Amino acid sequence: MGDVAFHTATTVDEALSLVGDGSDAKVVAGGSDLIVQARGGRDLPANVVAIHRIEAxxxxxxxxxxxxxxxxxxxxxxxxxxxxxxxxxxxxxxxxxxxxxxxxxxxxxxxxxxxxxxxxxxxxxxxxxxxxxxxxxxxxxxxxxxxxxxxxxxxxxxxxxxxxxxxxxPSLPAHSGSAYVRLEYRRAMEIAIVGASACVTLDGDVVTSAAVALTAVGPTLLRSPSAAAAVIGTTGDAAALAAVAAGASADASPISDLRANEDYRRAMIGVIAKRAVDVAIRRARGEEFPIPATPVFMEGSAR
Amino acid sequence: MKHAATLNVNGMAYPVELEGDATLLDAIREDIGLTGTKTGCDDCECGACMVMIDGRPVNSCTYLALQAQGSEITTVEGLADGDELSAIQSAFLDQGGVQCGYCTPGMLVSAHALLRHNPDPSEEEIRLALSGNLCRCTGYAKIAEAVMAAAKATA
Incomplete structure (x- = not known):
């Protein structure tokens, strides 16, 4: 615990003047990331600007x-x-x-x-x-x-x-659906081991556009062009979903850390990406699928 | 640098002087002296430090105390009405929802917030609402039963 200046801004202009004065101020909204990072050994910034009271x-x-x-x-x-x-x-x-x-x-x-x-x-x-x-x-x-x-x-x-x-x-075209699925070890207070999101648009039964992105398998969130390309022009059948999985694993560049090693992440990102694409297609077809997609999928699905 | 502030806890206004990086947990326990709220993992994992801010459960170990100015903070001490235990507190006693007791204040706060928001929860809803609270004795079955009993008692 150190010498920390603290200001609460109540308007955007006030916040901008506090963060723009060259004093290396750090903005805090809810604070959870900032304080957990400080516990992890990083110092809290010397100058905190709280923005949580800015109604706008x-x-x-x-x-x-x-x-x-x-x-x-x-x-x-x-x-x-x-x-x-x-x-x-x-x-x-x-x-x-x-x-x-x-x-x-x-x-x-x-x-x-x-x-x-x-x-x-x-x-x-x-x-x-x-x-x-x-x-x-x-x-x-x-x-x-x-x-x-x-x-x-x-x-x-x-x-x-x-x-x-x-x-x-942006708003989405008609007959679109999206989903996010993560691999988790527990139901709460969890961070993705890996995760994947998909958004698709259908023409009839066929996927005409698709985007797939991957969580916790690279230095930033990653798009997976190979997984997206694998499902475009298909109905999202088993062969297409298998190609999605292969594409996601190929596009990932995971590291090993405390929560999972590289090989496990690379194997699992394919499985999770396939599930995300599958749920996105089901939703695009108007099928009800529970929110969040994650725990239901892990517990109840035979796929 | 100390900052003069007022924290409203359980309906009382407490004038305090806080460092900019003081957590709400430390302010409640060390500056205000209400020790019902527990320090567990102190890393936003276990829920022992759960309080309500404006009626919503929050981990006080990872919330800056100065951000809570202007809000109504409720700790486990604020659940009872004088000497009269709340329904959820009585139910934890009656159903044996307490083992070592360390997680109990956080469990009570989360359960209280749930019942205010949803007076007739399913067991699944109870388990989800308490999923941010860890019980190191693993006494979850009796805790969930206590919340069900409290819901019935107040129905």
Whole structure:
């Protein structure tokens, strides 16, 4: 515990002036990542700017494209009927972050800016082609595609003085479906061993477009072009899903760590990617599939 | 650098002076002196430190105390009405939902929040709502039964 300055900003402009004054201020929303990191040996920053009282950053607007204020919590996302029905992969992901307590404080903005390659919401944001708005006192707003935001584990392309304002997720064509599935060792307070998200659009029975992204198998969240290509033009039959699995394993570049070794991750990412694509196709066909997709799949499915 | 602040805990306003990196758990236990809230893993895993902030369960070990200014904080001490135990507290006693007792305050807070939000939960909903609370004695069956009994008692 050290000498930490603490400010609570109540407006975006106030937050921007506090983070833009060259004092290396760190923004905190719910605080869970920041404090857990400090316990892990990293120092807490000397200058903390709390943004949790900025009402303007709190909302979820699903009237056209989906706009998530930086402070939208995982509990808010999980409870949103629009997100559950349209951007379902995101609901699958937020619903399994930590526990109820984590979901009450954890925010989409904190998740995105913490840039963990194991974050649950990252792969869904990739397959849903999300973009973020970064704002600075000097430079105004700029829009960054989510692919260009994450540059490494814990690193983003945001500049000092920039604040994440919102995450925008485009609306989807008709007959689309999405899903996020993770491999987990326990039901709560878990982080993905590996995870995968898929978003597909159908024409009749055939997949006409697909995106697949992978969690915890690289230095950032990864797209898997091979897995996506393997399902386009198919009905998502067993042969196509096997090709999805092979493609995901080929595109992954996992490491060994405390939770799993490289070989296990590479083998499992194929299985999980296949399940994510399968659920996305089922949802695109209008089939009801529980949210979150993860525990039901692990316990009840014969596939 | 100490920051003067006021924390509202169980309906009382406590003036405190806190370091910028003080956790809500430390403020509640060390500065305010309410020791019902427990320090377990101190790493956002076990739920022994569970409190409610504005009615929602939060791990106080990983929440900055200064962020809780302006919110209503409820600890396990705030669940009883004077000397009268709440339904959930009585049910834990009656059903044997307490073994060593270390996880109990956190379990009670999570269960209390669940029942306020969902007065008639299924066993699956109870287990999910308590999934962020670890019991090192593994007494989960009796804990879940206690929450069911409390739900029935207040129905």
């Amino acid at each position: 950053l709190r909302g979820i607007d699903a009237s056209g494209d989906l706009t998530l204020g930086a402070l939208a919590s995982h509990a808010d996302i999980t409870a949103s009927a629009a997100i559950r029905s349209t951007w379902t992969a995101l609901a699958d992901a937020s619903a399994i972050v930590g526990s109820h307590a984590t979901r009450n404080v954890g925010t989409i903005g904190g998740n995105v800016m913490n840039a963990s390659p194991a974050m649950e919401t990252g792969a869904p944001l990739l397959v849903l082609d999300a973009r973020v708005t970064l704002r600075s006192a000097a430079g105004g707003d700029r829009t960054v595609p989510i692919d260009e935001l994450w540059t490494g584990p814990g690193r983003t392309s945001a500049q000092p003085g920039e604040l994440l304002i919102d995450v925008v997720v």
